[in-house]
Amino acid sequence: MTSRPGFDAVLEAVRQAFVGADGAPAATEVRPLGPAEAGAVLGDHVALAVTDRAVLADLVPGREITGAIAVAADGGRHGALVYTTAATGAPPAAVAAAIEAATADLAGTVRRLRNEAAVLDALHSTGRELTAQLDIDRIVQDATDAATKATGAGFGAFFYNLIDEFGESYTLYTISGVPKEAFARFPMPRNTAVFAPTFDGAGTVRSPDITKDPRFGKNAPHHGMPAGHLPVCSYLAVSVISPTSGEVLGGFFFGHPEPDRFTARHEYLAEGIAGYSAIALDNARLYERERTLATELSRSMLPVAPPTPGLDVVTRYLPAATGSKVGGDWFDVIRLPSGGTAFVIGDVVGHGVTAATVMGQVRTAIRSYALLELPPSEVLRNVSELTAGLFGESFVTCFYAVHQPTDGTLRYANAGHLPAIMIRPGEPPGQIGEALAQPLGVGSVFPQRTTGFPPGADLVLYTDGLVESRTRDLTLGIEWLLAGIPGLLAAADLGTAWDKLVEELTSGRHDDDIALIHVRHRGEDPP
Amino acid sequence: MVTMSERDVTGNALGDAAGSAGSVALEHHEGAAVLRVDGALDLALAPKLRQLAERAARLEPELLVIDLTGVTFLASAGMAELVRAHRGPTASAPLRVVASGRITLRPLELTRLVDELAIYPSLSDALVR
Numbered sequence: 001m002t003s004r005p006g007f008d009a010v011l012e013a014v015r016q017a018f019v020g021a022d023g024a025p026a027a028t029e030v031r032p033l034g035p036a037e038a039g040a041v042l043g044d045h046v047a048l049a050v051t052d053r054a055v056l057a058d059l060v061p062g063r064e065i066t067g068a069i070a071v072a073a074d075g076g077r078h079g080a081l082v083y084t085t086a087a088t089g090a091p092p093a094a095v096a097a098a099i100e101a102a103t104a105d106l107a108g109t110v111r112r113l114r115n116e117a118a119v120l121d122a123l124h125s126t127g128r129e130l131t132a133q134l135d136i137d138r139i140v141q142d143a144t145d146a147a148t149k150a151t152g153a154g155f156g157a158f159f160y161n162l163i164d165e166f167g168e169s170y171t172l173y174t175i176s177g178v179p180k181e182a183f184a185r186f187p188m189p190r191n192t193a194v195f196a197p198t199f200d201g202a203g204t205v206r207s208p209d210i211t212k213d214p215r216f217g218k219n220a221p222h223h224g225m226p227a228g229h230l231p232v233c234s235y236l237a238v239s240v241i242s243p244t245s246g247e248v249l250g251g252f253f254f255g256h257p258e259p260d261r262f263t264a265r266h267e268y269l270a271e272g273i274a275g276y277s278a279i280a281l282d283n284a285r286l287y288e289r290e291r292t293l294a295t296e297l298s299r300s301m302l303p304v305a306p307p308t309p310g311l312d313v314v315t316r317y318l319p320a321a322t323g324s325k326v327g328g329d330w331f332d333v334i335r336l337p338s339g340g341t342a343f344v345i346g347d348v349v350g351h352g353v354t355a356a357t358v359m360g361q362v363r364t365a366i367r368s369y370a371l372l373e374l375p376p377s378e379v380l381r382n383v384s385e386l387t388a389g390l391f392g393e394s395f396v397t398c399f400y401a402v403h404q405p406t407d408g409t410l411r412y413a414n415a416g417h418l419p420a421i422m423i424r425p426g427e428p429p430g431q432i433g434e435a436l437a438q439p440l441g442v443g444s445v446f447p448q449r450t451t452g453f454p455p456g457a458d459l460v461l462y463t464d465g466l467v468e469s470r471t472r473d474l475t476l477g478i479e480w481l482l483a484g485i486p487g488l489l490a491a492a493d494l495g496t497a498w499d500k501l502v503e504e505l506t507s508g509r510h511d512d513d514i515a516l517i518h519v520r521h522r523g524e525d526p527p
Numbered sequence: 528m529v530t531m532s533e534r535d536v537t538g539n540a541l542g543d544a545a546g547s548a549g550s551v552a553l554e555h556h557e558g559a560a561v562l563r564v565d566g567a568l569d570l571a572l573a574p575k576l577r578q579l580a581e582r583a584a585r586l587e588p589e590l591l592v593i594d595l596t597g598v599t600f601l602a603s604a605g606m607a608e609l610v611r612a613h614r615g616p617t618a619s620a621p622l623r624v625v626a627s628g629r630i631t632l633r634p635l636e637l638t639r640l641v642d643e644l645a646i647y648p649s650l651s652d653a654l655v656r
Contacts (some may be wrong), residue, residue: 349607351570393615395607397638416638438639439603442610470567470600474637475629512602 007073007080010099014047014069014082017095026086031060033070038079041070046107047099050081069096075110122150123269127276136162136284140174143277144252148176150273151236151266153254155182159189160240160250160281171250178230186226189253192219198237198251206267208260210235234261238274242282249281290352295319297356298330298513301363305333305517308341310405310455312520314494316502320351320465320513328355329463329513330363334370339405342370343517345461346398346417346440358391362440366400376400376413377448380440384415387441394441399433399461403453403519410453413446415439418464418478421485425456429485431478455523458489465512466505480505494518548572549598553579556654560588560620565597568605576605580612584619591618592653594625601634613644621645623653 011030018026033041041055042048050056050068059081068083126146133139140158148156155177161169171188174180189195193215197205207213210232217224225232232255240250252274254262298319305313315331328351332344344366348359365386369379379400387394399420401412412420412432416439419431437446453459467477484501491497502514549566560583564576576593583591593612595601613622626632627648635641647653 347603349570349603393607393611395603395610397603416640418637435637435639438643442643443639464603468600468602470569473600473630474633 007071010071010073011080011082014071014095014099017069018067018082018084018086018088020086020088026084026088028082028084031081031083033059033079033081035077038070038072038076041081042072042076042079044076044107044111045070045072045096045100046076046103047071047096049093049096050083051093056083069099071099072107075107075114119150119265119269122146123272126150126273130273130276130280131283133280134284134287136281136288139277139280139284140172140250141176143273143280144174144176147252147270147273148254150269151254151262152256153177153234153236153262154232154256155230156252156254157183158240158250158252158277161248182230186229190219194218194235195237195251195253198239198253199248201239201241201246201248204239204267204271205235205237206262207235208262209233230255231257233257233259236262236267236270238267238270240274240278240281242278243275244282249278252277294352294356297353298359301356301360302330303332306335308333308335310521310523311341311403312494312522314498314518314520316498316514316516318465318502318510318514320511328359329465329515330359331461331515331517332363332367333517334367336370336373336402338373341403343401343403343459343461343519344370344398345463345515345517346396347463347513347515349395358394358396361390362387362396362398366398370400370402375448376402376411377446380413380415380437380446381444384440384443384446391441396440398440401433401459401461403459403521408452408454409450410459411448411450413437413448415443415446418462418467421458421460421462421482422451422453423458423460423485423489424452424454429482431482453521455521457521459519459521460485460516461519462516463512463514465510465514466502466516469506469511477505494520549575551575551579553583555586555588556592558588559590559592559654560584560586561592561594561650561654563594563597564605565599567600567602568595568598568608569600569602570604573602573604573608576608577611580608581617584617588620590623590654590656591620592623592625592650594650594653595631596625596627596650598626598631601631603634603638606634606638606640609640609644623647625650625653 015028016025018028020026041050048070050070056065056068060083064085065083066085067088068081070079070081072079130139130143140160144156144158155175157173157175159171159173161171163169175183191199197203210216234256236254238252239248242249252270254270302317305315313333328348330346334342336342348355348362362383365383366379369382380398387396397417398415399417401410403410414433414436416437419434421429422432423429432451433449437443467481468474488497488501498518549564549568549572552563554561554563562579562583591612593609609624612618623645625647626635
């Protein structure tokens with residue numbers, strides 16, 4: 001119901017217009033119109049004489065209406081029907097036309113403002129959706145679709161630059177409005193006279209007919225659009241510029257086969273969506289960079305196992321396949337001055353760049369103490385002290401083992417890490433070093449054990465990502481791993497067999513890092 | 528008797544691994560603060576446990592109990608928080624940990640944290656003073 005004073009005055013004026021045959025005011029009644037009714041009866045009109053019997057019978061059933069005028073209120077969101085059943089003189093149509101004429105400007109303004117608000121709403125919601133995304137592929141497609149729709153373009157394209165792992169820039173694109181195949185056989189747009197302002201970030205280009213633009217057709221080999229290109233007459237191109245670096249991330253291009261289709265409004269909308277896209281792409285790149293940095297950092301700190309006489313060593317490091325939890329696991333194989341070899345596997349609690357840097361330092365510390373030929377218990381005790389002092393409360397698990405070929409032994413200590421697997425010829429796989437001590441940074445005493453490591457024996461060190469996850473209990477995971485060992489030992493190629501076993505144990509997706517070392521004692525090489 | 532409860536739940540944000548998300552609830556039992564942990568106590572949930580353990584410590588309870596009965600996965604990140612609550616800079620009250628079953632006990636044994644933490648088979652045992 002509308003009860004605004006302005007509208008009441010209008011209704012009153014309309015009522016006065018109904019006069020009987022004798023010239024006296026006729027009795028009128030008012031029937032309010034809801035939003036749907038107002039829309040159906042009035043359309044875009046502010047006032048309208050209603051003569052359709054069926055419509056009137058619908059609105060006011062059972063009355064013999066002789067004259068009726070519908071009036072819009074609140075910009076057409078509501079309204080009212082003023083009607084009479086008396087015999088009237090002047091035709092209501094004339095009155096309606098007079099109101100319509102008097103309010104035409106106003107109605108136009110309301111319509112324009114309403115359209116404006118709808119456009120801003122659309123831009124805002126597009127912006128909100130875009131900037132909540134971290135997936136580059138989705139950002140670019142959603143942005144292209146939204147901008148193509150908002151500009152009323154025949155088709156739209158978004159060309160964007162990415163940097164590959166070698167630091168080389170390359171360009172990808174998305175298309176909206178037409179199938180991607182429509183562009184598949186054309187080369188990437190080059191920095192031609194028409195495209196240059198967009199790729200250089202020199203400002204928006206809007207042309208009623210780009211084929212008449214002085215910059216058009218200047219560049220070989222096509223001198224215009226390549227043969228078979230979708231016809232473009234109206235042209236609008238907007239740069240996407242990173243708000244943090246000022247770098248041009250890409251450009252939106254809109255085309256329409258007819259001239260003069262893009263207005264200042266379309267330009268404004270395209271620029272708005274380009275602005276949101278730039279923020280979204282920036283966020284996605286920063287996120288990606290953090291992830292890649294942690295992975296790269298971890299990888300760069302992992303060693304290539306040096307050749308070790310008499311031993312075959314297979315190592316694997318698999319960063320977490322999902323999420324950004326990469327960075328805490330490591331392994332190391334260290335040739336000692338005395339002729340022995342130290343094997344290290346460990347896991348730093350935490351993820352990302354922080355865990356990766358702590359890992360790098362712990363690894364270096366272990367390396368240093370190892371090269372001093374300290375016994376395993378002393379290596380771990382020193383590193384634990386160092387760790388607690390350097391990183392505050394930290395929690396690093398580590399298995400440290402030294403193979404001494406001169407006496408065929410393996411001496412080891414274990415700081416809260418999972419037990420290792422030892423397989424001696426003719427025996428089933430067994431676990432060694434279980435629950436010997438607390439993690440580095442927590443414990444202070446690290447008991448040491450010695451066992452035989454004869455030719456033909458195998459040693460496996462691994463991190464928890466291999467045997468446990470949210471859906472896999474540790475105890476069960478270790479059982480499955482032990483069950484997989486005999487098949488592994490029988491395989492022709494140990495590396496391939498490990499890749500297969502890792503795949504089986506983790507069902508192809510591991511949400512934690514995995515590191516492992518497999519040492520096979522094939523017998524001492526002759527000197 | 529429970530007089531107050533706060534709860535934090537980890538979401539499954541940004542393509543995080545599938546699996547049960549965990550939660551931590553802080554409850555008060557006559558002078559004892561009880562942190563009840565449910566689901567996977569891993570890297571995703573550990574910060575919530577730390578946050579609520581620190582909040583609990585500020586209320587200066589006589590006893591802090593971390594109840595792991597409902598934990599379905601105890602990762603190193605979770606164990607690191609137990610050590611922190613036990614002897615970290617903000618630890619004030621004595622800590623008791625409720626753990627039963629191999630899912631929580633096994634990791635605590637492998638890391639020898641059972642030597643250091645006071646472990647109880649049930650919440651009612653842990654609340655006996």
